[in-house]
Amino acid sequence: MAIATSVDILYRRPMSRRQPVPLITALLLSTCAAAIAADTIALPVRFHIVAGMETVKRDVAMDSWVAEADIRTALLPEINRIWRQARIEWTANTVTIHTVEPGRRRDRTVAMLATASRDADGRSDPRRVRKLDKLLGTDGNDGAAIDVYLVPYLGETSQGNASRKKRRVFAAQWTDKPSRGEEPPRRFALVEKETFRDGSLARTLAHELGHVLGLRHPDKATQRELGRLMGGRRPGYRLTDDEIATARANAQSLAANIQE
Numbered sequence: 001m002a003i004a005t006s007v008d009i010l011y012r013r014p015m016s017r018r019q020p021v022p023l024i025t026a027l028l029l030s031t032c033a034a035a036i037a038a039d040t041i042a043l044p045v046r047f048h049i050v051a052g053m054e055t056v057k058r059d060v061a062m063d064s065w066v067a068e069a070d071i072r073t074a075l076l077p078e079i080n081r082i083w084r085q086a087r088i089e090w091t092a093n094t095v096t097i098h099t100v101e102p103g104r105r106r107d108r109t110v111a112m113l114a115t116a117s118r119d120a121d122g123r124s125d126p127r128r129v130r131k132l133d134k135l136l137g138t139d140g141n142d143g144a145a146i147d148v149y150l151v152p153y154l155g156e157t158s159q160g161n162a163s164r165k166k167r168r169v170f171a172a173q174w175t176d177k178p179s180r181g182e183e184p185p186r187r188f189a190l191v192e193k194e195t196f197r198d199g200s201l202a203r204t205l206a207h208e209l210g211h212v213l214g215l216r217h218p219d220k221a222t223q224r225e226l227g228r229l230m231g232g233r234r235p236g237y238r239l240t241d242d243e244i245a246t247a248r249a250n251a252q253s254l255a256a257n258i259q260e
């Protein structure tokens with residue numbers, strides 16, 4: 001009892017003697033909140049859902065199925081949950097439907113994506129990305145935000161591609177990566193709860209946005225930390241301290257650049 005009383009006195013005395021204690025606490029708390037908010041770097045993203053690019057592979061007709069509501073209520077919150085560790089926040093400025101006009105260029109690109117496979121070293125065919133950039137006119141982007149294009153399919157076991165220079169990301173809504181291309185492509189899960197199993201469209205986007213911020217894949221032979229967003233052995237969601245420092249430095253200059 002004696003101890004309880006003294007704790008009680010210690011706790012209560014300042015509050016009963018003078019009122020400012022809660023006020024100071026409130027001030028301190030609000031200062032901390034302001035500091036955290038100021039420390040977060042916000043980066044604008046424009047989402048483009050690509051229509052008119054139906055791709056057929058192994059009898060599966062793949063078209064865009066992600067809707068604006070999926071982006072705003074599932075993808076973006078998960079991307080931001082992943083990036084919170086770096087105090088970087090992505091905002092969806094616009095979500096638009098980008099309709100590809102029918103024609104030979106489209107047909108050739110779609111045919112290339114349907115048949116694209118990885119080479120002996122596991123590399124995807126870079127020509128398919130150049131074709132897509134041409135088809136979608138991404139060279140004409142004004143750079144006022146990061147452009148994310150959600151296409152139906154990106155080629156065998158390929159889920160995403162990023163160009164740091166163009167501030168552009170491609171991501172596939174259908175994937176055959178979990179089966180290593182052995183099975184027909186299927187719709188990618190929007191999100192996957194940790195821990196990592198097959199990955200998700202949200203995680204792919206978070207990974208590709210990492211490339212836009214200058215991050216690379218870890219070297220599987222020498223990497224120490226597992227469970228990483230940027231891939232490597234046993235991929236996951238974590239960013240290393242070095243990656244956070246690099247991403248934040250690049251995010252800072254990108255944000256300043258975008259505001260100009």
Ligand SMILES: [Zn+2]
Nearest residue numbers: 207211217231
């Ligand atoms: Zn990558």
